[in-house]
Amino acid sequence: MILKQLLSRHAYLQKYSSASAVGTQISKTAKCCWGNSLGRVARQCGRCFSTKIVLGIETSCDDTGAAVMDETGNILGEALHSQGEVHLKTGGIIPPVAQQLHQENIARIVQEALSASGVGVDDLSAVATTVMPGLALSLGVGLGYSLELVERHKKPFIPIHHMEAHALTIRATNRVEFPFLVLLLSGGHCILAVARGVSDFLLLGQTLDIAPGDMLDKVARRLSLQQHPECSGLNGGKAIENMAQRGNNLCYGFKVPMERHLNCNFSFAGLQNNVNKVIKQKEKEEGLQQGQLLSCVSDLASAVQHTVAVHIAKQTHRAILFCVQNGILLQDNATLVVSGGVASNQYIRKTLQIVTDATGFYLLCPPPRLCTDNGVMIAWNGIERLRAGLGVLHSTKGLRYEPKAPLGTDISEQVEKAAIRVPKLNLTM
Template sequence: MNSIARIETSCDDTGAAVVDEAGCVLGEALHCQKEVHLQSGGIIPVVAQQLHRENIDQVVQEALGASGVSVADLAAVATTVKPGLALSLGVGLQYSRSLVSRHQKPFIPIHHMEAHALTIRLTHHLEFPFLVLLISGGHCLLAVAQGVSDFLLLGQSIDIAPGDMLDKVARRLSLRKHPECHSMAGGKAIEHLAQTGNQELLTFRLPMQQYRNCDFSFSGLQNLVNNAIVQKEKEEGIPEGEILSCVKDVAAAVQHAVAVHIIQRTYRAMLFCIKNSILPSKNATLVVSGGVASNQYIRKVLQNLADANDFALLCPPPRLCTDNGVMIAWNGIERLRAGLGVLHSTAGIRYEPRAPLGIDISKRVEEDSIRVPKLKEIRWLAS
C-alpha cells in the first residue's frame, strides 16, 4: 500500500507524518516552538527558522521510525511550499529537496490552506462540494471545496487574522501575569477567562457592517479593544502592564465580538452558496478548521448557525485543527490518488509566502448584496 511522508514548516511548528492511502496515520512527530515564542511575545521569523533547522531531521526520522516505513518504501514526499513564513518554508523545502534527490522519490508540493480544508476527509467520509471556514493565527477565509485542487474563494481577511488579533489583545492585557494563564497562548487565555466573564459589560462595534460581502477585518476591532483597555486602566488608576479587575469581562466581550463577526460572514456565505446552487439546498456541510476552530465558544455559535440553516458542522479533532504533519501527508495522498501535482523533479519549485486559494469569486458575493440579519434578529445565536 502506498505511503507518503509529509513535512510541514510553514510557521512555527516542525511537523512530519507518514500516512498510507487508506488514511491510516502510520507515524507522526511534532516539535512545537510555542514556549520559545511565548517568551519573546510573538513569532520571530529568524528564530523560527533556526529552530526548524535544528529539529527537522529528528522530527522526520521520528515519524519514519514510528511508521516502520523506510524512505525507500515511500511512494512520494509531500511538503508545504505555500503560504507561510518565508524563512520557515525555505527550511522545509530545502530539506525535502535533499531527501527526494537522495532517494529518487516523487515530490508533491502542498498548499497549506488546501491541506487544512481537506483534513476533514481524513477523519470523515465527506464528498465534494462543501463550505470551508479556515480561522487561525495567520489566516481567515471562506471557500467552497469542489475538488482536491478546486476551490472557490468567497472572502478572506483584508488585514489580520482572528488568532493574531486575540494574541495581541492577550499581550495588551498582560495575561501572562494572570495566575490562571501564565502558561497559555494568548487566544487560549482569552477563551479561558471569558468563561467566567460578562460579555455584556462591554460592547464593540462590529467590523464591515456596511459591506455585504464575505471578507473579514480584525485590525479595527483590535484598535477599539485597545482603546477600551486604556479607558479601563484610567478608571481603575493602574498603569499598562497590570491586570484589570474586569479582565474577564473584557475577554468575554472580545471573544463574543470576534464570534459574531465570523458568524455574520459565514451566514452570508451559506446564503450565497444556496442561492447560486453552489451547494445543495438540503444537507449541505460546513467544515471549520484552523487553530481558532478549537475555541469552544466560537464552535458553539457556529453549531447554532449550522443547525438553523440545515447544514452539518464538521471539525477535525483539535490536534488536526492546528498545523501538523498529518494534514500535509493526507493532502499528498489525495493528490497522488487524483494524479495532481506529482512531480519527478524539484527544479523550479519555489516557496511562496503569499499564495491565493482557488478562484476568487468574492466580487460575485459582493454583487449579490445579500442581507444578513442583525445580531438582535438572530435569536439562536445565544441559545
Template sequence: MNSVAKSLLKSVKHGRAAWLRSSSARSGKQHLRKLVLGIETSCDDTGAAVVDDAGNVLGEALHCQKEVHLQAGGIIPVVAQQLHRENIEQVVEEALSVSGVSVHELAAIATTVKPGLALSLEVGLQYSLNLVNKYQKPFIPIHHMEAHALTVRLTHHVEFPFLVLLLSGGHCILAVAQGVSDFLLLGQSIDIAPGDMLDKVARRLSLRKHPECHSMAGGKAIEHLAQTGDWQQHTFRLPMQQYRNCDFSFSGLQNLANKAIIQKEKEEGIQEGEILSCVKDIAAAVQHAVAVHIIQRTYRAMLFCIKNSILSSKNATLVVSGGVASNQYIRKGLQTLADANDFAFLCPPPRLCTDNGVMIAWNGVERLRAGLGVLHSTDGIRYEPKAPLGIDISKRVEEDSIKVPKLKKDMMVSILKSNLVK
C-alpha cells in the same frame, strides 16, 4: 526499558499493525499501500507524518516552538527558522521510526511550500528536496490552507463540494471546496487574522502575568478567561456591517479593544502591564465580537451558496478548520448557525486543527490519488510566502448583496451557553 521507550515501541507496533491491516487485496493477498511522508514548517511548528492511501496515520511527530515565542511576545521569524533547522531531522526520523516505514518504501514526499513565513518555509523545502534527490522520490508541493481544508476528509466521510471556513493565526478564509485542488474563494480577511488579533489583545492585557494564564498562548488565554467573564459589560461595534460580502476585518476590533483597555486602566488607576480587575469581562467581550463577526459572514456565505446552487440545500456541509477552530466558543456558535440552516457541521479533532504533519501527508495522499501536482522533477520549485486559495469570486458575492437576517435570539442564547463549557 523506560516508559518513553515502551511508549515508542507500542506506537511502532500499533502503526505497523494498522498498516498491515489495511494492506489486503480482494484476492486476500496482502499488497503494499502507497505511503506519503508529509513535512510541515510553514510557521512555528515542525511537523512530520506518514499516512497511507487508506487514511491510516502510521506515525507522526511534532516539535512545537510555543514556549520560546511566548517568552518573546510573538513569533520572531529568524528564531523560528533556527528552531526548524535544529529539529526537522529529528522530527522526520521520529515519524518514520514510529511508522516502521523507511524512506525507500515511500510513494512520495509532500511538503508545505505556501503560504507561510518565508524563513520557515525555506527550511522545510530545502530538507525535503534533499530527501527527494537522495532517494529519487516524487515530490508533492502543498498549499497549507488546502491541507487545512481537506483534513476533514481524513477524519470524516465528506464528499465535494462543501463550504469551508479556515480560521488561524495567519488566515481567515471562506471558500467552497469543489475538488482536491479546486476551490472558490468567497471571502477572506482584508487585514489581520482572528488568531493574530486575539494574541495581540492578550498581550495588551498582559495575560502572561495572570496566574491562570502564564503558560497559555494568547488566544487560549482569552478563551479561558472569557468562560467566567460577562461580554455584555463591554460591547464592541462589529466590523464591516455596511459591506454585504464575505470578507473579514479584525484590526478595527483590535483598536476598539485597546481603547477600552486604556480607558479601564485610567478608571482603575493602573499602568499598562498590570492586570485589570475586569480582565475577564473584556476577554469575553472581545471573543464574543470575533465570534459574531465570523458567524455573520459565514451566514452570508451559506445563503450565497444555496441561492446560486453552488451547494445543495439538501446535503450542504460546513467544515471549520485551522487553529482558531479549536476555540470552543466560536466553534459552538458556528455549530448553532449550521444547525439552524440545515447544514451538516464538521471539524477535524482539535489536534489536527493546528499545524501538523498529518494534514500535509493527507493532502499529499489526496493529490497522489487524483494525479494532481505530483512532481518527478523539482527544478524551479520555490516557496511562496503569499498564495491565494482557488478562484476568487468574492466580487460575485458582493454583487449579490445578500442581507443576512439578524441572528435569532435562541442562536445567541446557545452561543452564550457555550461560554460556560470548559
C-alpha cells in the same frame, strides 16, 4: 540561555541546514516491497499498509511537524515540535528564531515519524511538504530538507498549499464528499471558500487586514494574560478563551465589524484598535500601568471573543445563503467544515452551530489536535493529490516556496454583488 543564544544570532543564521540522514530500512522480517514506488507495500507486525504511503512535512510557521499516512487515512507515525513556549517569551514569532528552531529539529522530527511508522524512506510513495503560504524563512527550511531527501532517494515530490491542507483534513477523519463550504480560521488566515475538488476552490471571502488568531494574540498580550496564574503557558487565543469562560460578554458593546458590508470578507484590525482604547481607559480608571492586570480582564476577554465569533458567524451565514441561492451547494446534506488553529475555540464553534442549525447545514471540525499546524494534514493532502494525480513532481528543478499564495478562484465580487442580507439570529450564549 537557549532563547538568548537564538536571539543573539539573528543576523548570522546560516543557509538552510542540510537534511541529515534519515533511516531508510525496516527489519528484514518486516520488509516486503515490490513494483514501482507507487505500488510498494510495507509490512509491519504481519499487517500490510496501503499501496500508497506519504511522508508529510510541515514548517510553514512555528511548528515542525512530520507524519506518515496511508491512503485509507491511517496515521502510521507522526511527530511534532512546537515552538510555542519560545515565542511566548519573546511576545510573538520572530522569523529568524523560528527558522533556527526548524533547522535544529526537522531531521529529528522526520526520523521520529518514520521510526514510529516502521516505514523506510525507500518504501514511501512520495514526500509532501508545505511550500505556500507561510513565513519565508520557515518554509525554506522544510523545502530545503525535503528536496535533498527526495533527490537522495529518487522519490516523487508533492508541493502543498498550507490552507488547502487545512481544508481537506476533515476528509481523513470524516470522509466528507465534495463540494462543501470551508471556513479556515488561524493566526494568519481567515478564509471562506467552497471546496469543489482536491485542488478546486472558490474563494468567497477573506480577511482584509489581520486574522482572528493574530488579533486574539495581540489582545491577550495587551491584557498581560501571561501574568495571570490561570493563563501561564497558554497562547493568546487559548488564554482569551480561558478567561472568557467566567466573564460577561455583554459588558462592553464592541461593534461587530463590517455589518454594513454585504460581502463575506472579514476585518479584525478595527476591533483590535477599539479594544486597545477600552483597555487603556480602564487602566486609567483603575490607576494601573500597562502590564498590570485589570480587575475586569475576564469581562473584556469574554466581550472580545463574543464579538469575534459574531463577526465570523454572520459572514459565514451570508456565505451559506449565497451558495444555496446560486446552486453551488445543495441545502440537503450540505456541510460547513471549520478548520485551522482558531477552529478549536469552543465558543466560536457553538456560535457557528447556531448558524448551521438555522440553515440546515452540518457542522464538522477536525479533532482539535489536527486543527493546529501538523504533519498529518500535509501527509493527507499528499495522499489526496497522489490519488488524483495532481501536482506530483518527478523533477523539482527551480521549485520555490511562496510566502503569499491565494486559495482557488476568487469570486468575492460576485458575492458582494448579490448583496445578501443575513437574517438576525440570537448569537448570545
